[in-house]
Amino acid sequence: MKLAVFGPGLLGSSIALAARRRGDFRVAIWGRREEAVAELRAREIGDLASTDLAAVARDADLAVLCVPIGAMPALARQLAQMLPRTALVTDVGSVKAPVVHDLGAIFRGNARFVGSHPMAGSEQQGLHAARADLFEQHVCIVTPDAQSEPEAVAEISSFWERLGCLVRRLPPEEHDEIAAAISHVPHLLAAALVNAVAGANPDAFAFAGPGFRDTTRVASGPPEMWTEILGVNRRAVKKSAEAMIEKLREFLTLLDSPAAGGDATMNQFLTSAKAQRDRLRVRA
C-alpha cells in the first residue's frame, strides 16, 4: 500500500509517522517548500519526501490532504489529474461541509473522496511537533455525504482505526455544528479570555495558575488557520457563541439575586456542568 500525504504540518507529518510505524505502508509526503522537505527528510518522516507533487501522487492507494482549508481546492484539482482512479482520497480539514462539497465535485470520476476530521490537533505547529502516537485513542470524524461510496467510507474508517483513532461518522453539516460547539467556539473563548485579561490588566498574567493555563492553551494555536476555520464555519460558530453568551448571562442574573434562590440555582448550574464534564473521556 502506498500512502501519499500532502502537507508537512503537524497533522500531515504525524499521519506519515504513524503510518510508517504500522509498517504496512510505503509513505510519500509532499511539501511546497524545499526547507520543509529538507526537514521531513532529516527526521525521516516518510520513505519519500519531495516538492514534486506528481512523484508523491504516483501510484498512491490512499491520499490524505493536510493543507489549510483554503488551499484544498487548488491542490485537489492538480491531484485529480495525477492520482490513480482507484485511489482513495481524504482530507483533515476542521470544517467539512464546504470542503466535502468542493473536493467531492473535483474528485468525482477521478478518485474516491470521503472527508475526515481527526480531533487530535495541538496548539503546537509544524513537523517538529509531529508524533507517531498523536492519533491514538482520539476521535476521528469521518463525514460521508449522499455521493459517498459505502466501501470508500469503510476503507477510510479502517485507515484511521489503524492509526489508533476512535472513528465516528457524521454528515458534513452536522459535523460543522458539533465542531463549532466543541472546538471552534472553545478556541474563540480562549482567545477572547486572553484578550479580555490583557485589556483589563496585563499584569494579571503573572498571577495565573494551572486553571488559566489549561483554559487558554488552545489560544496558542496558529492564528491564520483559526481565522480561516472560524470564518468558513461562520454560521455555526455564531449560533454556538450566542448560546454560550446566553448561558453566561443566565449565570450573571443569578449572581444578582442571591437571596431569591440565586445561590441554590448557581450551585445547580455548576453541579450540572461538573456532572457532564466528569463523564468526558478524552485521552490525556
Added chain:
Amino acid sequence: MKLAVFGPGLLGSSIALAARRRGDFRVAIWGRREEAVAELRAREIGDLASTDLAAVARDADLAVLCVPIGAMPALARQLAQMLPRTALVTDVGSVKAPVVHDLGAIFRGNARFVGSHPMAGSEQQGLHAARADLFEQHVCIVTPDAQSEPEAVAEISSFWERLGCLVRRLPPEEHDEIAAAISHVPHLLAAALVNAVAGANPDAFAFAGPGFRDTTRVASGPPEMWTEILGVNRRAVKKSAEAMIEKLREFLTLLDSPAAGGDATMNQFLTSAKAQRDRLRVRA
C-alpha cells in the same frame, strides 16, 4: 516549629505533606469529621491528625486555615482563643478582601494574621488528591493590608517559599479583581461552555478532543466551593465577565464583515491572543 493546619481538603492536606517533607515542621492537622481524620492518619498526612481543635492549635507557631470561605470566621473566632498570641496565622481562601477584613478583625490582639492565596488548586478534591509537590513553582499571592505587620508578611512569604511557591504580593481588593479575571471567570466560562454544549446537543461530547478537555477541565471542580467564590466575589466577577462578553461580541461583529477587513482584524485578534498566551509561564 509547629505548623497547625485546619481543614483536611486538597490544599490543607497538601500543605501538611509539603511541610512534613521539608522536615523542619511538626505538623498537626485538624478535620471536623472522624472519617476524614481517620484518612489523614492512614495516609500519615500529619504528625498529629485530630478532630480536637484545641489539641491541634496548642503551641502552634504557624496556623493555616483551609476551610471554605464561609466557614472561616466561625473557625477563626474559636482559634483566636486557642492559638498563642505569638502565632502567625494565614488562610488559603480564593477571595481575599472580605476574608482579610473579617479574620484581621478577629485575630487582632490575639495572633498575627496575613491572608494568602496559593494558585495551585486542581479540579480534584479532598485529601486523596493531596501531593507534597502541589505548590512547587506555582504562584502564591500574599495579601497584606494597612494593618499587617511587615515582619508577619515576610514570615508568611517565607513559609510559602519553603513549600516551593513563587510568592507575589497584592492588596486584598486588587487580588480579588485579578483572581476574578484569571481564575473565577475562567471557571464560569468552562461551566457555561459545558452547559451550552449540553443544552444544544449532548451527543457532541462524544466527539470532543484534547482542546475541549483542557478548556473545560476546571468545570469538574467542587460546585459548592465555586458557588461561594463566585458569589462572594460577585462585583469583580461581573465586571470581568462583562469584559469577556464584550470581547466575544467584538469578534462576532468581525465575523459578519469579512470583506470589510474583518478577516484581517480577526487574524489580529487571534495573533494578539497567541502572543500573550505564548508568554504565559505556569508549571505543567
